[in-house]
Amino acid sequence: MTGPLRDQPWGLKVMEYAIIKCCPNHRVNRMVWHQGGILALTYLAYTCYHMTRKPMSVVKNVLSFNCSTLSPPPNFLINSSNRDTWCDWAPFDTADAPALLGILDSAFLFAYAAAMFLSGFIAERVNLRYFLTFGMLASGISCYLFGIARPYNIHNLWYFVLVQAVGGVFQTSGWPGVVTVVGNWFGKGKRGLIFGIWNSHTSLGNILGSLIAAEFVESDWGLSFMVPGIIMGLIGFIIFLFLVPNPIDIGCIPPVSPKYRKLDAAHSSDEGSSADECENIHNRLTYRCAYREQVDVDDIENVRSETSPILPRHRHIQESDRGNAIGFMKAMMIPGVVEYSLSLFFAKLVSYTFLYWLPLYIAASTTYSTTSSANLSTFFDVGGIIGAIAAGVLSDYSGTSALTCAVMLGFAVPMLFVYDYIGSTSLATTILLLLIVGLLVNGPYALITTAVSAELGTHPSLGNNSKALATVTAIIDDMLALLLLSRLVYRDVKLFRRRRRIV
Template identity: 25%
Template structure:
């Protein structure tokens, strides 16, 4: 198809594809947006051990992580519906700027009240990222190419997490924990402003359109219809409930993995931050390989691959539980890579690609927001439950909890995995 721009007649949009350069610009900008969201998402987990040594209690930080999770879960539903209604550019820009301000505020004013309020509300600001990014990619990439593009794009949240760990760990070692919050906040502020200046919410705003885009997907009425339809869609609800186990494990790792490595494996603070990156490194490998496998063998039902990956994650957790405390630095890197390899394959499909397949261009943000919102109800407990379990049954009990939730996610996903096709009807 010829990719030339034409001037649309008044009241009628030209049905021409956006040029590849413009599509690439939007994909790259959204990639960078979600990549840098992690700089003000992972910093508290990396700094936790230093904060505890500086007088902040485990219970306080657990309460903040729990409050963050509550705000994040509520925000997922709101951000998904608003993204379909007002457009994703505004959601991304405002969310990143507010998340940056919350981080900078604690770096400048390191009081308990600021920690509790700013970093709890940060969950609400962080929730703007995933639904709006998913909607932008859905709107700007045709169905025929979305699988390949998403195989690349979905690495943003793994590489972003990886970079956030390295960056926060280095700043923590060289300058201290306050500078961690200041640097990450300033970085996200700059990126958020760039999103507001250069993103375009949908092709129609630039005079383009995709032939397969459904009508009525935008605007207030379309947003209400999209959210209302998705919240009643059984496949969306099953994906959301399956995502609870995945989300709990992932965010418990975000919040407490460096602390576990420092206290149970007895690594240094900066070493703990670096070793915890094994989780994300394995995720990158799994996601790139999983994207190819999904397109090649599971194009009609990617949930089947997610189910297989969940089983792999459960076995990897069982193995890591048995050897992590005594295997040293490189043994922990390898074990975490194996867990991340399987977890991120399932995570990307359940929360991203499957949501886009079911939601389509008009309801992608709503579908992604609902799935992530349901999943984030378990994230609420990732802040305090691991420490509560640790106090009674030790870290071994924490990993038994992870394994049990992984099995539960497998069982919930099984009906979708048995279907011949999982796509928008």
């Protein structure tokens, strides 16, 4: 008999209670069912994280426009309170508006980079359901607070800087949280394709953020932030109701590390066909949990047999699976962490430049309106979805993640020059080049931050310690970002001080 199961989500309890009442004798493959749910929930969660990051790039076009060159939207009533700010917004209505908007980006990214390391360590030590729920609610509130500046007529630069910095801190809860949850539920089989499809949440979030922001940007830019913030808060509540961070939380044995894999002549492939059954003692539902790896006989004390209906020694398995949280230096010594971290930094530098400035660049280099520029920028993220899947497939097929990343990044360099040179010549050319550049830039970005992170976080040198995953993910996601962003912050502060002296 197992000990009491860990804290289970309320929504999941209700669903299982309904299943018991409706189909008391029904037996289903519960592990597959839960894995599908985990992919869906984490996909939805991180889509929202990026959805709330994107509006800033769209709204920049109206925060810094010159009203004298534009006409107000139809049915827009100009009065004494908005006569000078209907199409721009103080303090971003001066000649150095790009520098001030750059300060907002730096505030977000600097806070994000500084807090990411701490967030990774915290994610290893707390219940990830509460961690993600709190992070999503706080991020949604931060996004909402930026939007209320318009109806409340807030023009203080430091208010915007503070909101951006706070948002950056809470946004760090997303990536270590979702990657660790997915890593807990999936084994070490070929995961490039799965993670490639799953990682499209980044691009989808950018697309949704752009479309929602574009819908309101020319009429009420505050709603461009408030609507995504509300949506994120609602999805955070859904995460609280249904997310199960680890298989052991519902009484199932998690996938076994390759270190403990046993090669069987009858089942020599990585896919395997063995199955374990575990019973949820709390609600008496029967689970059929399928696994890709078999358990070594040396690990027999942890698992009774492949057909055992219950989990023996639940606490022992829990400790073995979760392990002790590892330190920063030990995570840095995992082979490949430093190299992939440096590679990701530069890929992320390009990706985030497009994330924050592409709509403004399109509007400045073409004759398209603010709304059209925002909608057009989504093609970069459509290409990113294709690139993430392509990189995952190539990595699975070749077994060479580093080579896949190197080839795609190598082609990305000349394509960026091509886009800069002829990207604004025609609509068709712009769309085609945005698709290609998005594919080549976001492909390796997605591969490193998902499949590679999960692989390094469960490296054989760590044994069966899944707690390394959050730390490795945090390091790979932001190593050196804090140091290099400090130079940009220093530059932006100098520009701001210069502006104050002029005023």
